[in-house]
Amino acid sequence: MGGTGVNADHFERRDDRPGGGRRNGHGRSGSGRDDHGGRRRPGGQDDRRDARGRQRPAARVRGERSTSRQAPGQRAKRTDPARTAAFDVLREVDESDAYANLVLPPLLADRRIRGRDAGFATELTYGTLRMRGRYDAVLAECVDRPLDDLDAGVLDVLRLGAHQLLGMRVPSHAAVSETVALARTNVGAGPAQFVNAVLRRVSEVSLPEWLERIEAGAPDRLTGLATVQSHPLWVVRSLREALAGHGRDPGEIGDLLAADNEPPRVTLVARPGLVDVSDDDAWHDADLVPGRWAPTALVLDGSDPGVVPAVRDGRAGVQDEGSQLVTLALAAVPLDGRGAGGPARNEAPQARATDSGGPVSEPEPSTSGPERWLDLCAGPGGKAALLAALAAQRGATLVANEVQPHRARLVRRALDAVPDGVVEEVRTGDGRETGTDEPGAYDRVLVDAPCTGLGALRRRPESRWRRTPADLATLTGLQRELLASALDAVRPGGVVAYVTCSPVLAETQLVVTDVLRRRDDVERLDTPAVVRSVLRTEPDGTRPDLPLTGGAGARDDVQLWPHVHGTDAMHLTLLRKH
Numbered sequence: 405m406g407g408t409g410v411n412a413d414h415f416e417r418r419d420d421r422p423g424g425g426r427r428n429g430h431g432r433s434g435s436g437r438d439d440h441g442g443r444r445r446p447g448g449q450d451d452r453r454d455a456r457g458r459q460r461p462a463a464r465v466r467g468e469r470s471t472s473r474q475a476p477g478q479r480a481k482r483t484d485p486a487r488t489a490a491f492d493v494l495r496e497v498d499e500s501d502a503y504a505n506l507v508l509p510p511l512l513a514d515r516r517i518r519g520r521d522a523g524f525a526t527e528l529t530y531g532t533l534r535m536r537g538r539y540d541a542v543l544a545e546c547v548d549r550p551l552d553d554l555d556a557g558v559l560d561v562l563r564l565g566a567h568q569l570l571g572m573r574v575p576s577h578a579a580v581s582e583t584v585a586l587a588r589t590n591v592g593a594g595p596a597q598f599v600n601a602v603l604r605r606v607s608e609v610s611l612p613e614w615l616e617r618i619e620a621g622a623p624d625r626l627t628g629l630a631t632v633q634s635h636p637l638w639v640v641r642s643l644r645e646a647l648a649g650h651g652r653d654p655g656e657i658g659d660l661l662a663a664d665n666e667p668p669r670v671t672l673v674a675r676p677g678l679v680d681v682s683d684d685d686a687w688h689d690a691d692l693v694p695g696r697w698a699p700t701a702l703v704l705d706g707s708d709p710g711v712v713p714a715v716r717d718g719r720a721g722v723q724d725e726g727s728q729l730v731t732l733a734l735a736a737v738p739l740d741g742r743g744a745g746g747p748a749r750n751e752a753p754q755a756r757a758t759d760s761g762g763p764v765s766e767p768e769p770s771t772s773g774p775e776r777w778l779d780l781c782a783g784p785g786g787k788a789a790l791l792a793a794l795a796a797q798r799g800a801t802l803v804a805n806e807v808q809p810h811r812a813r814l815v816r817r818a819l820d821a822v823p824d825g826v827v828e829e830v831r832t833g834d835g836r837e838t839g840t841d842e843p844g845a846y847d848r849v850l851v852d853a854p855c856t857g858l859g860a861l862r863r864r865p866e867s868r869w870r871r872t873p874a875d876l877a878t879l880t881g882l883q884r885e886l887l888a889s890a891l892d893a894v895r896p897g898g899v900v901a902y903v904t905c906s907p908v909l910a911e912t913q914l915v916v917t918d919v920l921r922r923r924d925d926v927e928r929l930d931t932p933a934v935v936r937s938v939l940r941t942e943p944d945g946t947r948p949d950l951p952l953t954g955g956a957g958a959r960d961d962v963q964l965w966p967h968v969h970g971t972d973a974m975h976l977t978l979l980r981k982h
């Protein structure tokens with residue numbers, strides 16, 4: 405497909421650009437450092453971008469960077485701070501394996517890029533990373549050599565241009581000229597001419613036509629779908645297999661991949677007992693609507709969660725609704741035998757209400773002190789904070805364990821708002837040893853296992869390109885050991901929740917089946933019934949109809965999906981030890 409691509413050799417390479425002209429994967433061009441190796445000076449911007457992403461001249465002038473080595477004549481076109489921010493984040497993601505969602509917000513704050521400019525930079529950064537596979541296929545049609553042979557900074561500029569042309573409503577002339585200006589400042593004047601020529605080629609064809617061409621040129625349908633929907637082929641294969649294995653139609657794969665490309669709505673968790681939805685002071689001016697499934701979920705429309713007082717002080721947090729549901733389910737499932745339940749301090753009625761068809765009942769009163777709960781893999785602490793709030797209502801206590809010290813620190817911070825006496829300890833340790841060190845010591849154990857995260861691709865734009873099939877082998881071994889340890893750490897009659905933010909069969913069903921094959925003291929619980937029992941109740945007393953696969957009773961685990969439930973693809977299996 406396509407004609408002859410643009411030849412990069414026709415354009416002069418300038419080595420006077422910051423970082424020189426190294427090749428893709430090894431270069432440091434446009435690294436976010438100034439000529440002396442320091443951070444670039446912040447280029448403060450306000451709401452000067454128009455609705456279509458164009459920047460008004462005053463903002464351009466005020467936001468220009470002062471570190472260009474180019475002659476004044478070459479700097480005729482000023483660089484837009486939002487595009488520069490996106491470029492700098494892309495370089496950092498490539499060079500330092502950084503996470504865009506951790507790098508971008510502080511960078512925007514540091515450079516005082518706010519309002520529409522911040523929104524533009526965010527959409528440009530995340531969209532470019534997410535849709536990289538699609539744009540690379542388009543760019544490959546417009547360049548006369550493998551993209552891997554291009555300078556890494558030049559390739560990132562081209563991707564940013566492609567996203568503006570094909571994924572955002574930026575007018576073509578603005579997308580090309582602003583991106584060429586970005587190239588001139590960051591990768592040099594010669595490459596900027598090359599960028600200009602390539603982006604003009606990209607802009608000559610509409611997105612639907614590009615996608616048609618990509619599909620037509622693909623060796624098979626699945627490869628075409630993977631490229632068009634910008635996922636690595638091995639990920640598409642794993643997800644399609646997961647759909648089938650979890651009882652869904654593998655033909656849904658297109659919808660699933662499309663849902664992965666939609667930025668998720670910001671969902672907050674109102675930690676029960678710590679904050680009330682009707683408390684105006686807690687939510688400030690936030691525009692909130694109840695979540696679809698979890699009684700604790702609030703969907704935030706438009707504003708920054710960081711300005712919500714309850715989020716700032718830990719009474720609420722940002723948390724996917726699927727994560728909330730699996731945590732609520734672990735807290736709601738009845739225990740057997742001694743130590744089951746505890747006197748409620750301030751019970752949340754919805755968390756314990758019984759589903760019409762489900763077996764969930766009120767826990768028996770404790771005969772041996774408060775329940776002890778364990779979060780075995782707690783960092784950074786989202787589920788631990790919800791568990792701790794629920795534990796406070798039940799008179800239970802929580803131990804949070806995390807192997808990485810810096811993530812254990814994040815857990816401590818996440819637990820800031822929890823009343824004294826609820827959290828026994830936040831410890832740094834290897835969860836694989838807990839079962840041996842503390843056999844039978846806990847009533848409820850959460851294993852939110854380290855996983856590929858292939859169920860949360862919506863919120864981690866670069867992660868699909870980082871993961872490899874080899875990760876699966878390492879992770880599934882660790883997952884088995886952690887689940888086995890959790891089952892040793894729970895007392896007879898107690899419950900373990902095995903959770904992943906991946907639907908991949910090797911990390912979900914196969915781990916559970918394999919661990920259970922080696923022991924005869926564990927029973928699978930009716931997880932769908934428990935999850936249905938914790939769903940929010942409508943004012944008329946009904947609950948939403950949570951579609952789960954396989955028909956009633958056909959499956960004993962729960963798999964959520966972005967394209968079905970609007971949540972991350974969280975997996976939950978509830979297990980009871982005899």
Ligand SMILES: C[S@@+](CC[C@H](N)C(=O)[O-])C[C@H]1O[C@@H](n2cnc3c(N)ncnc32)[C@H](O)[C@@H]1O
Pocket residue numbers: 727780781782783784785786787788805806807808811833834835836852853854855882
């Ligand atoms: C999926 S994350 C947990 C997310 C967390 N539950 C939350 O909701 O914020 C998995 C965590 O397990 C930790 N981890 C990995 N190996 C571990 C081990 N051997 N023991 C304990 N934690 C481990 C990782 O560092 C990571 O923080």
